[in-house]
Amino acid sequence: VQLVESGGGLAQPGGSLRLSCSGSGISFSSHHMHWVRQAPGKGLEYVSGIVRNGDKTIYADSVKGRFTISRDNSNNKMDLQLSSLRSEDTAVYYCVREEAGDWKPFDFWGQGTLVIVSS
């Protein structure tokens, strides 16, 4: 099982980035998927999630209206579009798999991609 994030980097305040997560060795379409972030030296913060078929999405209040999550099950891929970026969005962003089923723990995490928002 492998989840690989990409797309992180340096962005200016107000700018945009698109993060991607590619899954291999998993039944991608069988799992709800999520993004969780961790600011430098801080704890874990839930960012966004998307159900198996992509019909429903959820966002933390801190990113609602600025971030958009999507998935492409045919290519085992999930994206997170980050817009109107703020300095407080600086963090490592983890792609996370929810255990198969509903209301399950997060059983597999990618290694993360670092987003830095700075002028």
Place this chain on the structure above:
Amino acid sequence: EIVLTQSPGTLSLSPGERATLSCRASQSLYTNYLAWYQQRPGQAPRLLIYGASYRATGIPDRFSGSGSGTDFALTVSRLEPEDFAVYFCQYYYTSPQTFGQGTTVEVK
């Protein structure tokens, strides 16, 4: 919104000692959908415990979870060198999911 408060913030112990970490919820978690994660330095978190007391696949039996309602605990019976890390609790029967702020277990 349920808030999870972990204590202590930092636990200073020696290898071989017992560690007990606390996670307290702001209201009762009737479903006990409480998980614990370990994060070693420079690594992603990994699932240790789910359903408050069930060990995830491959987790050594020195790790155990307990509790119900509002008070939960993670116990490491005898600390190994690789157990010095940060531990987070999570309530996953809610959307969006909620994490505690973490407890660092450091070498004394």
